[in-house]
Amino acid sequence: MTRGRRSLADLAVWLAAVAAPLVLTAILIPVGGYRRDYIFLYLGIAAILGLLRGLGPVLVSAALSLLVVDYFFVPPVGSFAIADGQDVVNLLAFATTASLVGLLASHRRRALLESEALARQLRDANSEMVRLNAEQAADAQAAVRLARSEQQIRNLVETDRLRRDLLANVSHELRTPLATILAESTDSTGARSAREGQRRLDVIAAEARRLKALVDDMLDMARIEGGGLALHFEPLLLEDVVTAAVDRLHHPSPEREVRWDAGSAAVEVLADWDALGQVFDNLLANADRFGPPGTPISVEVSREEPGLVTVRVTDQGPGVPPELQDRVFDRFVRGAQTGDGAEVGTGLGLPIVKGLVEAHAGTVVLENGSAGAGATFRFTLPEAPKEP
């Protein structure tokens, strides 16, 4: 209720407090006589006023009622004197009762007002809570989104770090032979003899070949990883593949003995000729690099699982040290070189083997490669389907 309207209502109540007893009296006088019961009507006014407004108007109307009744109804009529002692008691009783009613009514009214105020507070508190809940929910959603993008950022940072590491490794691998070539070809101290000059040229040629092998392997690796391999699968006699690979090994290493059984290799596998050839070349080259001179490499073919052909390439070298065993198919992981004579590998031989074997739906693992016992690499190939 607005201030204006409230004070208007207040005014009305106070007016009623004054007017009601007078009006009532005006009604009752013509009816005539003094009736003690009239008191209750005045009490009624007091009660109503108490409910409407509270103690103030009650007391006013009670006092007014008292005077009016005393004057108009209590003998002697027409004066404020009271003749009968009983009437004094009655009037006092009336005054007390009216005040009590007024008091009770005003308490009730105050309680009502208070509970209305409480209810209003509760409503406000409730809507505040609803708003806070909504805010909290929104905050929680925002937090989840933030966490997700933080995770995405972390993933991106990790991918970026891996990429930069790879780039640094690749550039290191390429620059090292280049450094040797430049060192040998630009040193100004000049060759002191033709033999020295020839030595330099040999070193430069060897490093250049090494660079070429590295670049070729890197391109293969890029094709394998980028899904750009164009493999042509056909039924191949494994015996033919092994014969050709051993032949190729004997160009740089004519004395290396390779033991294998042509009979058990007389199986047909479904593979790409060049890719399978490269798998054998890399594994044989590794075995040749780490196997001491005079020791053989063995190639075993077996059938251990339905539909698959299993090949094992074993050398008699020092084996793979335990700390390298789960990294052996990673890029640029090299074992300790056995002696100066062995040619350094590109570091990509085994990752390429893994990529190519997996492109044939096979698997390759290092088998019993404990240090000192030689290394065995086992891989599987799909058997060519039999002609119906």
Added chain:
Amino acid sequence: MSRVLIVEDDASLRSSIRSILERSSYEVRVAGDGAAGAREIASGRFDVVLLDIGLPFVDGWRVLAGLEGRRLPSVIVISARGEEEDKVRALDLGADDYLGEFLRAPRLTVTYTLHAA
């Protein structure tokens, strides 16, 4: 005669640098990994160490860190990685120089470093 230690795991590069320096009358010793390199530095007296970073077993950063505070030998980090942050890191760890690029004139660099020390 000045003594130089080459700590480099690549055999060809190692022997190329070695022969260039020996032709210029330096006394050269070599090590092929970080652990051997650290051992050589501890037991020998070298004036200059050419230290690669990408070494097996113990990498060049750890060898370099182990030399902190010592005035000799002078350390030239040779590394084909060549990242800018590697250069900063090497110099922060006390290296006297960083040869990241194609090792042009290792002889001149070693001579210069010796005279500057």
